[in-house]
Amino acid sequence: xxxxxxxxxxxxxxxxxxxxxxxxxxxxxxxxxxxxxxxxxxxxxxxxxxxxxxxxxxxxxxxxxxxxxxxxxxxxxxxxxxxxxxxxxxxxxxxxxxxxxxxxxxxxxxxxxxxxxxxxxxxxxxxxxxxxxxxxxxxxxxxxxxxxxxxxxxxxxxxxxxxxxxxxxxxxxxxxxxxxxxxxxxxxxxxxxxxxxxxxxxxxxxxxxxxxxxxxxxxxxxxxxxxxxxxxxxxxxxxxxxxxxxxxxxxxxxxxxxxxxxxxxxxxxxxxxxxxxxxxxxxxxxxxxxxxxxxxxxxxxxxxxxxxxxxxxxxxxxxxxxxxxxxxxxxxxxxxxxxxxxxxxxxxxxxxxxxxxxxxxxxxxxxxxxxxxxxxxxxxxxxxxxxxxxxxxxxxxxxxxxxxxxxxxxxxxxxxxxxxxxxxxxxxxxxxxxxxxxxxxxxxxxxxxxxxxxxxxxxxxxxxxxxxxxxxxxxxxxx
Numbered sequence: 001x002x003x004x005x006x007x008x009x010x011x012x013x014x015x016x017x018x019x020x021x022x023x024x025x026x027x028x029x030x031x032x033x034x035x036x037x038x039x040x041x042x043x044x045x046x047x048x049x050x051x052x053x054x055x056x057x058x059x060x061x062x063x064x065x066x067x068x069x070x071x072x073x074x075x076x077x078x079x080x081x082x083x084x085x086x087x088x089x090x091x092x093x094x095x096x097x098x099x100x101x102x103x104x105x106x107x108x109x110x111x112x113x114x115x116x117x118x119x120x121x122x123x124x125x126x127x128x129x130x131x132x133x134x135x136x137x138x139x140x141x142x143x144x145x146x147x148x149x150x151x152x153x154x155x156x157x158x159x160x161x162x163x164x165x166x167x168x169x170x171x172x173x174x175x176x177x178x179x180x181x182x183x184x185x186x187x188x189x190x191x192x193x194x195x196x197x198x199x200x201x202x203x204x205x206x207x208x209x210x211x212x213x214x215x216x217x218x219x220x221x222x223x224x225x226x227x228x229x230x231x232x233x234x235x236x237x238x239x240x241x242x243x244x245x246x247x248x249x250x251x252x253x254x255x256x257x258x259x260x261x262x263x264x265x266x267x268x269x270x271x272x273x274x275x276x277x278x279x280x281x282x283x284x285x286x287x288x289x290x291x292x293x294x295x296x297x298x299x300x301x302x303x304x305x306x307x308x309x310x311x312x313x314x315x316x317x318x319x320x321x322x323x324x325x326x327x328x329x330x331x332x333x334x335x336x337x338x339x340x341x342x343x344x345x346x347x348x349x350x351x352x353x354x355x356x357x358x359x360x361x362x363x364x365x366x367x368x369x370x371x372x373x374x375x376x377x378x379x380x381x382x383x384x385x386x387x388x389x390x391x392x393x394x395x396x397x398x399x400x401x402x403x404x405x406x407x408x409x410x411x412x413x414x415x416x417x418x419x420x421x422x423x424x425x426x427x428x429x430x431x432x433x434x435x436x437x438x439x440x441x442x443x444x445x446x447x448x449x450x451x452x453x454x455x456x457x458x459x460x461x462x463x464x465x466x467x468x469x470x471x472x473x474x475x476x477x478x479x
């Protein structure tokens with residue numbers, strides 16, 4: 001009798017003509033049905049939104065900082081999947097890293113073993129935060145937040161969790177409980193108990209909340225994603241000092257701001273802060289395989305995993321999978337070899353200077369803020385009577401609607417993809433890939449200048465669009 005090894009069995013099966021799955025061909029075949037399929041099987045309301053605002057062009061390819069629609073038109077992506085594509089879309093080094101993992105037949109997720117790729121990625125991440133000693137891997141930013149809540153409560157023996165108004169830490173239940181925007185929480189209560197909200201950038205409010213010594217952790221984004229809200233230069237350092245004074249852990253949520261987004265590897269570096277827990281995700285994935293991570297101090301980690309019988313008291317089935325770890329390692333290598341953190345700082349400085357000059361010229365531009373390639377352009381009520389009347393009409397129907405009068409023409413006329421920085425927000429946020437160059441900066445500056453200039457002519461095409469959007473918004477409210 002001849003015994004066949006697993007490899008022989010697999011090779012025979014493949015040689016026997018098992019059909020190959022070709023997603024590219026299937027994509028091309030069904031691409032024209034994308035909206036019908038989503039409306040039928042997925043989120044129909046999102047399909048309606050895209051059609052209403054004219055974003056139904058059908059993207060078919062992504063490369064670097066660019067997207068291409070079914071007609072071959074090229075778009076500059078200033079959204080980058082909410083900051084996921086820091087190294088650009090479909091980077092060849094990332095693709096090769098993932099293919100190498102699949103080709104190597106590694107013993108992935110044995111579970112009753114330890115992962116070499118996970119250890120290597122942890123080692124690499126900790127080199128950027130030498131005050132940290134341990135890493136916990138998860139599948140997303142929200143999962144990293146959930147893990148950090150558990151670490152904080154286990155380490156301190158306290159229940160209280162603080163977060164800031166206008167914060168965003170994710171949409172799973174623990175993370176949602178730390179959300180500073182009611183639209184995300186409405187209808188989903190009751191949420192996690194012992195969570196409290198305080199104003200952002202308010203040290204007095206923080207100390208008042210901490211002084212009872214019942215708070216396990218203070219979760220804060222160094223720069224808030226919803227609105228690109230900036231702290232005072234000494235706020236984070238003073239907040240960390242207050243947390244130490246009252247025995248509370250300082251948790252920096254760098255899920256969006258981390259990995260070079262703000263012109264430093266971590267945004268806390270701008271403020272001279274060394275947090276107790278530091279959360280990363282988004283860009284670490286390279287855009288292909290979701291991954292999240294909690295970086296923390298050893299004493300905190302050891303409070304969670306304090307005995308052999310508690311070695312698996314918290315975990316994530318796919319958290320240390322080889323593809324995710326390889327994506328993280330490849331992403332960090334690309335960022336170093338292409339000097340993307342430095343590029344973020346340089347291009348960001350140029351764009352911020354340009355937008356601040358626009359704020360001097362255009363009365364609708366109320367503020368420009370940000371660091372690196374995390375930039376917010378806030379629009380506000382104009383002074384001139386014609387513009388003020390048009391502005392107030394939109395605001396009466398739906399607060400924040402004016403930003404669509406900027407983002408939609410940017411998309412339709414200038415092939416620039418961007419979006420509002422939050423619900424009811426008057427700020428357009430830029431989160432481009434960190435790979436953008438001077439050509440792209442020219443494109444951004446020229447497009448924004450043209451659209452903002454046109455918005456200062458009332459009545460005009462932009463404000464006609466506003467009336468149309470206001471009509472849609474009113475129908476949505478009524479029905």
